[in-house]
């Protein structure tokens with residue numbers, strides 16, 4: 001009889017769907033969610049324990065033993081492990097990769113975690129006699145002890161080093177004798193806050209808060225639809241205060257926070273020190289600190305982007321998702337998931353509420369309102385009663401544009417500047433010009449790795465591909481025919497900025513895009529004139545569309561929105577409506593009435609006309625009706641399989657193989673199979689991409705087919721030559 005062995009299954013960060021088994025030494029404590037160091041190939045890897053079972057050892061002759069345990073306690077609670085398993089299953093993503101997303105960067109390494117608190121040493125009371133004896137026998141210990149005795153709050157490592165370069169040894173001895181004690185102090189990212197009382201809520205805000213707060217003890221999705229500036233954030237703050245008072249924690253997700261420290265300050269000034277943040281502008285250590293403080297309950301609120309959703313919490317009471325329609329909640333690379341939808345699942349598992357807020361809620365959320373656990377609340381007026389601007393069309397079908405601007409737009413800019421107003425021009429294209437071309441032979445600035453044209457960035461005299469980052473110097477003459485004159489076409493934000501500087505030399509022109517803004521400090525600095533209220537022009541990409549509050553802007557101009565009218569992206573009209581309303585909502589927030597001008601060459605297009613006289617609710621009702629007619633999301637579910645390979649033929653072949661399996665599974669034909677076909681941008685970063693989608697208004701049928709498919713696709717998945725990615729509920733088809 002062979003002895004039973006403890007066999008543990010681990011999830012490793014690898015693009016595979018199976019777990020890896022290792023043997024655990026007898027007696028070792030092993031709880032799912034703990035990290036272990038494991039032998040793997042010739043090296044080592046970190047694995048998260050998923051399950052353990054006793055098995056006769058004879059069955060596992062070749063099984064390797066675990067190297068060491070990295071954590072004494074599980075890093076991920078059973079709740080988060082369950083959520084990760086759900087995510088991996090629902091989105092068809094490898095569990096190991098999902099679990100890695102759940103861990104802070106520091107915990108993805110094959111190392112134990114370090115202490116985030118600051119170590120502090122203090123002196124215990126000591127008899128004079130002993131002190132004198134130390135003074136005689138061990139002068140270094142004496143120096144350290146004296147310094148510790150003199151400081152009421154103890155000393156940290158840096159301070160002890162000031163006393164003695166080699167402080168470790170004497171402190172260690174003193175500690176072993178019980179004369180010195182080590183304690184910890186929280187390393188808070190900010191030391192002091194001036195707590196400020198909130199506004200007196202308006203009647204409407206008050207009503208919504210009390211309706212929502214009656215329901216904090218159960219799973220519900222509260223959709224708060226409120227125009228920009230209607231006071232949604234104040235409602236969140238009130239709810240957070242209530243939840244904190246009940247001793248619970250809050251996760252608050254926003255699309256972007258690195259650039260808007262004001263929001264964090266606003267939260268801290270109302271809620272106190274227990275607010276931490278997590279986003280990509282922080283270092284790994286800072287993010288880990290936030291994660292750790294939230295996990296231990298030192299912080300009550302964590303505000304952050306997408307992945308802050310995976311923060312461990314002892315006692316989560318509420319999840320808030322601001323600007324819930326924003327596409328950044330959908331992760332498009334690595335593991336693919338929608339943070340809003342996962343948040344709703346997490347809340348359901350914990351039986352707690354979720355608040356989704358937006359001026360322009362997603363069609364999915366509006367559609368979901370028919371479900372029993374959804375509630376709608378509306379804030380239709382701004383707090384200061386200023387009216388969001390109505391949108392006017394500028395017909396530019398018959399007039400020549402000057403650097404993207406029609407004469408009417410230039411006239412309006414002038415008028416607003418003269419009236420001491422500020423102007424925001426929205427152009428979602430960075431760089432100087434999107435195309436560089438030879439007039440003689442038709443040569444274009446194509447990227448050699450992508451099916452895309454490289455954008456002219458004149459400030460650095462380079463052509464840059466926005467898809468892969470590849471860049472070359474701008475050629476002096478046509479690389480194909482040698483002609484000297486090569487021209488650029490189209491307008492990007494850099495060109496618009498230069499043009500406006502010439503047109504309006506007396507005011508400041510501020511460009512906000514990924515090339516011009518590198519950090520939040522830089523952003524703050526650039527936005528200073530805007531906050532001060534002086535007449536100025538802001539030019540920017542979607543970076544400007546998100547939640548910033550600039551009360552002195554009176555004119556918003558939208559350039560180049562027409563692309564949405566002939567885009568193949570099925571969400572193009574939804575996106576256009578959301579962008580136009582979000583961007584125009586930046587105007588007229590204070591006492592000055594705002595104006596929003598939408599330049600278009602298609603002023604009689606129904607969507608353009610509707611934008612001028614319909615509310616968001618009316619606009620989306622129309623779009624939802626169209627979607628329902630063609631049975632597209634949210635009335636149907638989509639799964640897209642994409643293969644990128646070294647050759648297009650290989651990508652297509654892999655998908656043909658997949659299609660065959662799918663067709664066999666789809667005997668009753670409840671799902672529609674579309675493709676395979678080359679992706680819209682077939683070549684990207686040197687790889688060829690093809691895709692196949694399944695679509696159905698029968699959710700159950702999609703789930704079933706995926707469940708049957710997953711065990712069968714191991715053979716199709718990843719080799720060096722081709723890689724399959726699965727996208728459940730993708731934003732695009």
Ligand code: ADP
Nearest residue numbers: 199200201202227228229230231232233234383
């Ligand atoms: P939203 O999140 O809907 O854009 P905010 O909560 O940021 O709106 O509120 C917009 C502005 O109105 C902010 O400057 C905020 O300080 C102010 N505000 C919000 N609620 C009130 C209130 N009840 N009384 C006075 N001012 C308020």
Ligand code: ZN
Nearest residue numbers: 438441478481
């Ligand atoms: Zn040429």
Ligand code: ZN
Nearest residue numbers: 447450465468
């Ligand atoms: Zn490229």
